[in-house]
Amino acid sequence: MIDIVFNKKEFEYDAYTLIKAFYPQEEVSILYEGEEKTETFQEKEEAFLVVKITYNKEDTRLEILKNKETVFEETIFLASDDERKERKNKLKQALYRGLSKETKKVLPWGDLTGIRPTKIAMGLIESGMSNVETAEFMRNTYYTSNEKTALAITIANRERALLADIDYKNGYSLYVGIPFCPSICLYCSFSSYPLAKWRDKVDAYLDALCKELTYIGETMKVRTLDTIYIGGGTPTTLEPEQLERLLSHIECCFPTREVKEYTIEAGRPDSITREKLEVIRKYPVTRISVNPQTMNQATLDLIGRRHTVEDTRHAFALARECGFDNINMDLIVGLPGECAKDVQKTLEEVKKMEPDSLTVHSLAIKRATRLHLFQDRYQEMSFENNQEIMDMAMNCARECGMGPYYLYRQKNMSGNLENVGYAKEDKAGIYNILIMEEKQSIIAAGAGASTKFVFEDGARIERAENVKDVTNYISRIDEMIERKRSGLKKYLEIGSAQDE
Ligand code: SF4
Structure with a gap:
């Protein structure tokens, strides 16, 4: 059992799906600070992993606790002009780093949890990026593996044709x-x-x-x-x-x-x-x-x-x-x-x-x-x-x-x-x-x-x-x-x- 605790409603689904990608067999519940678990969840075993996401005015705090001990923490600094998409990317990147460190796993599709990774590659190529630039951007932004990045780009190019x-x-x-x-x-x-x-x-x-x-x-x-x-x-x-x-x-x-x-x-x-x-x-x-x-x-x-x-x-x-x-x-x-x-x-x-x-x-x-x-x-x-x-x-x-x-x-x-x-x-x-x-x-x-x-x-x-x-x-x-x-x-x- 894993708990994610937010101090406000934002990017819950993104955090949930990324955690599920690392722990597919675990039950993951979303809670908000100060909120008690529902009876159904209380009856189950206690969470062995708690992911705390705290949104502040100028930064976001991420803390991962395993059996109540902090095993990872990071402050994600936000620029004043960061759009929602950018804030989401930064949170997912930090969460990926933390979960990857904790599980010692890397995911082939990195922190991408959506169903259309080629749509991202297609969008970048259409915006004028070369294949090399698209690959670099995908690897740096989403931590996709070399193989999956190459696959997404190959497919995006064939789709375009x-x-x-x-x-x-x-x-x-x-x-x-x-x-x-x-x-x-x-x-x-x-x-x-x-x-x-x-x-x-x-x-x-x-x-x-x-x-x-x-x-x-x-x-x-x-x-x-x-x-x-x-x-x-x-x-x-x-x-x-x-x-x-x-x-x-x-x-x-x-x-x-x-x-x-x-x-x-x-x-x-x-x-x-x-x-x-x-x-x-x-x-x-x-x-x-x-x-x-x-x-x-x-x-x-x-x-x-x-x-x-x-x-x-x-x-x-x-x-x-x-x-x-x-x-x-x-x-x-x-x-x-x-x-x-x-x-x-x-x-x-x-x-x-x-x-x-x-x-x-x-x-x-x-x-x-x-x-x-x-x-x-x-x-x-x-x-x-x-x-x-x-x-x-x-x-x-x-x-x-x-x-x-x-x-x-x-x-x-x-x-x-x-x-x-x-x-x-x-x-x-x-x-x-x-x-x-x-x-x-x-x-x-x-x-x-x-x-x-x-x-x-x-x-x-x-x-x-x-x-x-x-x-x-x-x-x-x-x-x-x-x-x-x-x-x-x-x-x-x-x-x-x-x-x-
Ligand atoms: S739609 Fe496809 S998967 Fe579903 S029952 Fe029919 S053949 Fe099987």
Whole structure:
């Protein structure tokens, strides 16, 4: 148990996440000077580590006490013109130094705890810094390792090249969510419902979704559609005629033949059939995903994927046979019970299939997942992920002729590492970059979908969220459309005012 004690409310979340990065297994509580712990916390053991952050007029005091003995203290002097961002950086740097000294650990991403480290690199390069200056700035400001700094800069440069002909101001992307899956994976944190129980709602769901898409298509006619992404859930849980209905409706509402990228995340191999792939091929879909996550059967059984390794091979071969020439595969490292040898086996198997892109995720155990809820059951299991495993994945991608093109981090990630997308030349997923770099508005339809309006070249972002629950989404579809209406109006007005 760790306590952080503040004398006022400021940067609590930043301090909390950095401490969690050093002590992922510990419970961390936030307190304010003079405040008693709540009964729930009092019942638990006493904190072995206390981090005191005291904000004064001209400086900030940081003190770390271990078993009531001071083990680190530092006064952070503030300049009168320090902006909030600068004050936050100084606090995080001091906290990092203290925790690093105490734990004798260095973190690959230094004191960066946000999910978009490449956005920082991209911003610095766009501000006119050279790669060398960006690297120096990142290492000095955030204490990022040489390897992660180089990775962030490499990716930022590739992203810049890939986004070069995207018109952020006049363009937008479309996300369409299908929230059904053949079964729910143990680690799933998305809005997804098991198809078997929800089958009789799928048509009503499509009715509502098509209504929302008609509205978006009509309203966004004045803008350029750059990319379409159909995700979920698993879009290929739809029956061929349902898939046909959805894709033909999208075709009617949007200029699908002019987009730069059109992705369908087929995802689960157990949902992919020749008939469905043939329906998809009728439309200008440029990219699909067939996601194994792992090629170890015992792990697949454990995580509730309910498909076989052979299903993955079969689905992939079928997709190639049907003519798909841009197929992504998603993998997860750090799955329960898997060690480096298991990951190596998965990588070898994936290499044989020759996908066009590979997305390697580090398992993140989020609160809303069954894995988190039943973690006692998996206590005996290792959740191994480390730099060696990430390097194995990178080497495999290289051997497949792929380079890294997008990266993001999540909370509670195994090994405190990252998720990296690798792709062959011309096979990168542009939508993935757009969503990470937050440069373009993404209009989203479907249960749980979140629309993101990007203003002032990413300086301001507003969201319009749809309800997650499928039944509510269906019955409240007009309200979902209404929620978008005011945001879209403002977005279109500001856009046209800027154009003048
Ligand atoms: S396939 Fe993806 S969306 Fe579906 S249950 Fe598994 S993790 Fe969740």
